[in-house]
Amino acid sequence: MSTLGIVIVAVCLIVTTVNLILTAVLFRQLGLMVMGSARGADDSGISIGRKLPALDLIDARTGADVDVHGLRRPQLVFFGSTTCHECAEIYPDIRYLEDHYDLRVVNFLFGSDLADVVSYAGARGVKGPVVVATEGLASAYDVDVSPFAFVVDERGLIVSKGLLNSRGRLIDMLAPVQRVEFDKEAVRENVA
The missing domain is CATH 1.20.5 (Single alpha-helices involved in coiled-coils or other helix-helix interfaces)
Structure with missing residues (x-):
């Protein structure tokens, strides 16, 4: 040659x-952690207007059952990962919502093991239930990316879904169930 x-x-x-x-x-x-799909991030997930599957879910910190049905109040069902920087960045806003609005957050976290997930949740100040996410759970919820979320209304129906990697996106996703405003003092914490 x-x-x-x-x-x-x-x-x-x-x-x-x-x-x-x-x-x-x-x-x-x-903020994408692609888990084996060529679909767009917002094409992931169970369709809007449907209910989330009724699965046996356990809170990794308490051992209590986690129910995503029949609560009669809005929920944010969040899929994150212990290695995802964008997931860590959104948690201060999620905590703010839990403190100031009647919104339940269920956290599905991918991690290396139970201890990793529990430690991460503690370090981020996660308040709602924490479920160790597995490929099987991701498949059942049809989730291909993280950070990803479903917003479920008081009837248990999905009203919005998609990639959740910014405060603006969080506000937009919650609009069907809750008007959300952040105080000027609600500054993002350093999550590095």
């Missing part, structure tokens, strides 16, 4: 590598 051919192959490999790195960085910046 000629020197020119070797240079062309080398340039192609470098361009391909840079493209892959930039694509990975872009997905990370968007």
Whole structure:
């Protein structure tokens, strides 16, 4: 192979590598942890207007049963990961909502094990039930990405769903069940 051919192959490999790195960085910046799907983030999840499946769920911290049906009040069902920076960034806003609004948050957290999930939840000040997320649970809820959330109304129906990686997105998702405003003092905490 000629020197020119070797240079062309080398340039192609470098361009391909840079493209892959930039694509990975872009997905990370968007807060996406793709779990094996080519669908768009907001296409994940059980359809709006349906109920979440009735599954046997256990709170990892208390051992109590977790029911996502029949509560007669709005719920945010949040799928996050202990390794997801965007998930950690949204928790101060979720805690604010729990403190100031009649909203129950059920947290499904992917982690390396039970201790990892419980430790992460404690460090983030998670108040609602914490369920250790598994591939089986993600499949049952048809969730392919995190941070992802469902908003369930007082009838138990999904009224919104999608990628949840910003305060603005959280406000928009909750609009069908609760008008939400953040105080000027509700500043984001450092989650680094």
